[in-house]
Amino acid sequence: MWTGGAPRLLNEARYGVVWGSLGAARSSIEAARTYSVERRQFGKPIGAFQLTQQKLADMTLEYVKGYLLAVHLGRRKDAGLLRPEQVSIGKLNNVREALEICRTAATALGAQGISLEHPVVRHQNNLESVLTYEGTVEMHTLVLGQALTGMPAFR
Ligand SMILES: Cc1cc2nc3c(=O)[nH]c(=O)nc-3n(C[C@H](O)[C@H](O)[C@H](O)COP(=O)(O)OP(=O)(O)OC[C@H]3O[C@@H](n4cnc5c(N)ncnc54)[C@H](O)[C@@H]3O)c2cc1C
Known part of the structure; x- marks a missing residue:
């Protein structure tokens, strides 16, 4: 069991990432929602189309x-x-889903999704790094695998 020193510090930082990734997700959802009620196509806001609403609902x-x-x-x-x-x-979970939320939010913004005028692509790029640091997806998956089976598969 990890208890003191470096493992404890890692646990603290990772716990911070659990919350930090949510901030990026929330900001991206807000950007997508704002754009979808302001941007008009085919005579109405794109937020009035069911597919856009599905994106907003799934992200939320x-x-x-x-x-x-x-x-x-x-x-x-x-x-x-x-x-x-x-x-x-x-x-x-939270980094993976926050990244997926950013990707979905970017699609809701159309070509604006890759513009730095909106926060989404900045969050997306940042989360691509967060996916790796404080334990890669693979390592956290193996931590869970060990907890579930009692058998380490790290090496
Ligand atoms: C923006 C950023 C900031 C960082 N900040 C810090 C920091 O402050 N301090 C610090 O110490 N490090 C920091 N890192 C380093 C980070 O912790 C490492 O990049 C990470 O641990 C992966 O190590 P690696 O890059 O050497 O990948 P590698 O070890 O080369 O691994 C490559 C891939 O193979 C996978 N892999 C490796 N071994 C196994 C295995 N046994 N089973 C399954 N898959 C495996 C990895 O998960 C990864 O996906 C930072 C990285 C980034 C991107």
Whole structure:
């Protein structure tokens, strides 16, 4: 079990990433929502089309699930009960879903999705890095694999 020193510091930083990734996701959803009610095509705002609403709804679902996960992990942390594999669940899920939210938000912005006039592509690029640091997707997956099976597959 990881307890003190460097592992403890890593756990703290990873816990921070669980929340930080949500900020990027939320900002991207807000940008997509604002654009979709302002941008008009075919005589009405693109937010009035069902496919755009589906994007907004799906992004919001994943954001809310990630938020509830972060709150749950925070409560366990406050109680001194947070386990490293639970932090792995938060880091792995929230960064992966935040990145997917950014990608979806970029599609809602059309060509503006790659413009720095909107925050989405900046968040997206940043999250591509966050996917790697504080434990790669592969390493957190293996942490969960070990927790579930009792068998380490790291080497
Ligand atoms: C923006 C940024 C900031 C960073 N900041 C810091 C920092 O402050 N401090 C610090 O120490 N490091 C930092 N890093 C380094 C980061 O922790 C490493 O990049 C990361 O651990 C992966 O190591 P690597 O790049 O050597 O990849 P490699 O070890 O070359 O791995 C390449 C790929 O293979 C996968 N892989 C490797 N071994 C296995 C295995 N046994 N099973 C399955 N898959 C495997 C990896 O998950 C990865 O996807 C930072 C990285 C980035 C991108």
